Amino acid sequence: MNTLAFSGGPGPWILLFPLFWAAVVFTVVTLVRRTVGRGRSGPWQGPARVGAGHGEQSPIAILGRRFATGEIDEDEYWRRLSVLDEQFGPASKGGAA
Numbered sequence: 001m002n003t004l005a006f007s008g009g010p011g012p013w014i015l016l017f018p019l020f021w022a023a024v025v026f027t028v029v030t031l032v033r034r035t036v037g038r039g040r041s042g043p044w045q046g047p048a049r050v051g052a053g054h055g056e057q058s059p060i061a062i063l064g065r066r067f068a069t070g071e072i073d074e075d076e077y078w079r080r081l082s083v084l085d086e087q088f089g090p091a092s093k094g095g096a097a
Helices: 012-036 059-069 074-088
Strands: none
């Protein structure tokens, strides 16, 4: 009878199996976090939530700037702001000019 106990055991290569599965789990978790987390606030922000720190401004900030420069009147500002609040959430920056 030739079993693992009498043939010297499985050898050091058996340690590769747990390392392989750890790499697979790590890869799956990383991919899921990077794709599912988009659109939320946090390190994986979607393009609609990118703020001024990345060279783009939010639509609410642009609306506030247009109101401040006189491009639109107060009624137009409040009408557009209410639409943007429904889509992007309450204005936390630059909501009232």
